[in-house]
Amino acid sequence: xxxxxxxxxxxxxxxxQQVTLSCSPISGHRSVSWYQQTPGQGxxxxxxxxxxxxxxxxxFPGRFSGRQFxxxxxxxxxxxxxxxxxxxxxxxSSLGGAENIQYFGAGTRLxxx
Amino acid sequence: xxxxxxxxxxxxxxxxxIVSLNCTYSNSAFQYFMxxxxxxxxxxxxxxxxxxxxxxxxxxxxxxxxxxxxxxxxFIRDSQPSDSATYLCAMCTGNQFYFGTGTSLTxxx
Numbered sequence: 778x779x780x781x782x783x784x785x786x787x788x789x790x791x792x793x794q795q796v797t798l799s800c801s802p803i804s805g806h807r808s809v810s811w812y813q814q815t816p817g818q819g820x821x822x823x824x825x826x827x828x829x830x831x832x833x834x835x836x837f838p839g840r841f842s843g844r845q846f847x848x849x850x851x852x853x854x855x856x857x858x859x860x861x862x863x864x865x866x867x868x869x870s871s872l873g874g875a876e877n878i879q880y881f882g883a884g885t886r887l888x889x890x
Numbered sequence: 891x892x893x894x895x896x897x898x899x900x901x902x903x904x905x906x907x908i909v910s911l912n913c914t915y916s917n918s919a920f921q922y923f924m925x926x927x928x929x930x931x932x933x934x935x936x937x938x939x940x941x942x943x944x945x946x947x948x949x950x951x952x953x954x955x956x957x958x959x960x961x962x963x964x965f966i967r968d969s970q971p972s973d974s975a976t977y978l979c980a981m982c983t984g985n986q987f988y989f990g991t992g993t994s995l996t997x998x999x
Contacts, residue, residue, distance in 0.1 A: 781933075810987070819992060825985065833985060867934070873985065876922070878936065881934045881935070881936075883933045
């Protein structure tokens with residue numbers, strides 16, 4: 778069974794640009810969560826999508842948005858990039874039900890110059 | 891108070907040692923308890939998960955949950971240099987997840 782796939786693996790952008798990251802969950806998983814990971818802050822929860830609906834949201838500005846498609850694949854968009862957005866962005870998928878164990882992808886490393 | 895507290899370390903041990911990693915939590919509603927291993931510049935990899943209280947063993951790894959003390963542990967026996975990584979604890983209730991900040995472990999050959 779294929780794991781969680783994130784693309785691209787690396788991105789370099791400049792301030793003010795926007796970026797879209799993609800996540801393909803494990804087959805059968807309906808929940809996709811996004812996290813930002815930085816050395817100083819650890820894993821910070823961005824949002825979770827379940828059956829194409831945002832079910833939970835973390836404490837990030839509106840520049841961070843996401844969506845989920847009918848095949849459970851998800852995208853995350855960051856507009857008007859800032860230097861502080863440089864981080865490893867992780868996607869995790871889960872069944873979304875009672876036994877809601879999350880499995881992570883390898884992440885997308887975003888550098889904002 | 892944070893939902894999950896984890897000592898960031900770093901922890902350095904000789905090869906073959908028994909390693910104990912711990913987390914405390916405040917929310918008694920947590921039902922699932924997980925341990926992830928994260929190598930440098932990679933995504934977290936699920937090591938083990940436990941439902942409610944008790945122990946679970948998988949090879950050299952043992953996870954323990956003590957709900958009365960709100961305390962979870964991961965023990966690594968006969969530690970190897972390949973165990974050098976950051977270990978994250980995580981807990982969930984329903985669809986709410988909470989992660990520890992991770993403990994950095996180095997196993998010295």
